[in-house]
Amino acid sequence: MRLDLSLSATELTRAVVDIPSPSGAESTLADAVEEALTGLGGLRVDRDGDAVVARTGLGRQTRVLLAGHLDTVPVADNLPSRLVDGHLYGCGTSDMKAGVAVMLRLAAALAGSAAPAGPAGSAGVASSAWSGGFVPAHDVTWVFYDNEEVDAVRNGLRRLAANHRDWLDADLALLLEPTSGEIEAGCQGTLRVAVTVPGRRAHSARSWLGENAIHRAAPLLERLASYQPRTVTIDGCVYREGLNAVRITGGVAGNIIPDACEVLVNYRFAPDRDVTQALGHVREALDGFPVELTDSAAGALPGLTAPAAAAFVQAVGRTPVAKYGWTDVARFAALGIPALNYGPGDPNLAHTRDEHVALGLIDAAEDVLHRYLAGPAAGRGRR
Amino acid sequence: MRLDLSLSATELTRAVVDIPSPSGAESTLADAVEEALTGLGGLRVDRDGDAVVARTGLGRQTRVLLAGHLDTVPVADNLPSRLVDGHLYGCGTSDMKAGVAVMLRLAAALAGSAAPAGPAGSAGVASSAWSGGFVPAHDVTWVFYDNEEVDAVRNGLRRLAANHRDWLDADLALLLEPTSGEIEAGCQGTLRVAVTVPGRRAHSARSWLGENAIHRAAPLLERLASYQPRTVTIDGCVYREGLNAVRITGGVAGNIIPDACEVLVNYRFAPDRDVTQALGHVREALDGFPVELTDSAAGALPGLTAPAAAAFVQAVGRTPVAKYGWTDVARFAALGIPALNYGPGDPNLAHTRDEHVALGLIDAAEDVLHRYLAGPAAGRGRR
Secondary structure: OOOOOOOOOHHHHHHHHHHOOOOOOOOOHHHHHHHHHHHHHOEEEEEEEOEEEEEOOOOHHHHHHEEEOEEEEEEOOOOOOOEEOOOEEEEOOHHHHHHHHHHHHHHHHHHHOOOOOOOOOOOOOOOOOOOOOOOOOEEEEEEEEOOOOOOOOHHHHHHHHHHOOOHOOOOOOEEEEOOOOOOOOOOOOOEEEEEEEEOOOOHHHHHHHHEEEHHHOOOHHHHHOOOOOOOEEEEOOOEEEEEEEEEEEEOOOOOOOOOOEEEEEEEEEEOOOOOHHHHHHHHHHHHOEEEEEEEEEOOOOOOOOOOOHHHHHHHOOOEEEOOOOOOOHHHHOOOOEEEEEEEOOOHOOOOOOOOOOEEEHHHHHHHHHHHHHHHHHHHHHOO | OOOOOOHHOOOOHHHOOOOOOOOOOOOOHHHHHHHHHHHOOOOEEEOOOOOEEEEEEOOOEEEOOOOOOOOOOOOOOOOOOOEOOEEEEEHHHHHHHHHHHHHHHHHHHHHOOOOOOOOOOOOOOOOOOOOOOOOOOOEEEEEEEOOOOOOHHOOHHHHHHHHHHHOOOOEEOOOOOOOOOOOEOOOOOEEEEEEEEOOOOHHHHHHHHHOHHHHOOOOHHHHHHHOOEEEEEEEOEEOOOOEEEEEEEEEEEOOOOEEEEEEEEEEEEOOOOOHHHHHHHHHHHHHOEEEEEEEEEEOOOOOOHHHHHHHHHHHHOHHHHOOOOOOOOOHHHHHHOOEEEEOOOOOHOOOOOOOEEEEEHHHHHHHHHHHHOOOHHHHHHOO
């Protein structure tokens, strides 16, 4: 499979979508991405498993990293893609192959092998430091990675951070996860605890000999139902928390008083708390019940005060909002790199059978990023 | 496999236990039982699948039916049987092959081919209407059946009632289910309802967009926890009811606010209520929640006022108690036949890996039944 980076944004998105890449099966797409980037010349292209990292080496003062995962959730009878009324339908269109296509188009534009999107038609710069493309104000790193949609242990970005920390050096990371063209800043943390309510088993015909663990879970559920979550504002972004049972299981057989009822509780917390503080809060909220941590991921502060982030916000011209879901921006935050979510896909359509993306948002995202990477002077030229 | 009915009660129980017969695999044991009963002569022996029915035809005024299932729960590494300190260990010893052995011994005693158990050594009757055995005061029917330990649709007694109702004619049915030598009268009814609490799905990072079905189950569990069950006395037997959650399930994924929580509730009710009344009571107790009946089985009144039952109680000399679990006595009750549970096994050991039976209780049960079947005159002779 080859990817032709001179295709239009729509056609390139379509080509990327039509190479199926559910988590764990990204090789074909990763090969195509690696080959296309190498073919541009002038970029250092590295590979680790099915992650591909490309970097300029222009000696700029700042480096901006664009990141996107190549994998999708399992195909749900929604490939090949279909183009209907200005929208491209298919698995991964929004999450996040439209973003991947934008990243590839930007690489081609820098190399001078693709016309920039948008009505302006050109970056407005006559000379090029590289091969005929536009002159970027920052060095740029592209990170395409595998296994984002599955267990964190398999996450390709996590692996890159462990194996090749230096490949990820940057002053700002932009994740092209679906945000419908909004800037979503930082992300909330998440942790899950298992709460096991004990009982005593007995035959249900002699229920008074037992203690019903399911009945004894009533006050726990009542506690969760009446819990008042915090709302925290950081850098103008409003983070709304939540403490929720996401699973409950109990029962041995239809004629047995159950001796255990387990409730899995998910706490989504604002990034002003770290995991330890968040767990402490959960223990306090569920005082009296045995709480066992099953998994956790720290949040990320919005980081909008970093100069590179502030410049990006200005380039986009939209007020950043809080990211509620957990994303890999938190991995960059943990590496000390400010990171924002900004992408053309629609987060509400992610993982749905009906997943699609508006073609206009793909062009708009490319235009914004193009302008931002070209820097203030070029940006003015395009307005 | 052959069963030698001249063996002692202990040895015969052991022989029956050592022919494995988990539900659905009773053929070998059923064949052996059929052959042994046919070999006695003088009995009409019929067969339907793996159920074997033997009947005397002495023209007595009353007929007593002895019933026992041949099947066991799955063998749990507890065969062959082991004899330890006056107890026989192994799968099915208590539930209910000790009872099956007693039934077979009584058939042999009537045919004169086995010495009665107990210190008296003989039924104390010199003449025999049959072939040298004791003279029964009642005609006797033996029902050995399959698939009692599994879904009701497979139950062999249910099949017999449908195919050969006349084989089951009797004035009193005695089930030799484990009761530790007590008379357990009638049985409670049982029904299960599924209660589904609805919610609205959302990502748990934006929980305010959803409605948590698990949280909304809190008042249902609270209702069950505070429910006050009835205690009902019938014919001197005390039936204690119970309304219990026996299973709870809810949850879609670790990051989703669940849109449904299902609670399975089991109502065990005294036999003064039929299923319709019992369901009405559950609907009332769980008013406000959608209740769907999943399965039910009527109870059975103790029926101790029937003359044949009263005579049996007198013969045993113990005060009957209520049966809490549901047993096949309810099938006989539904056919208009008073039925009692009375057997040598220990109900608390049924279905356990450590299942065993006290040898003394096997002899005692045989002695009681022998005396009862011989009638008042013979009974006096043995005291």
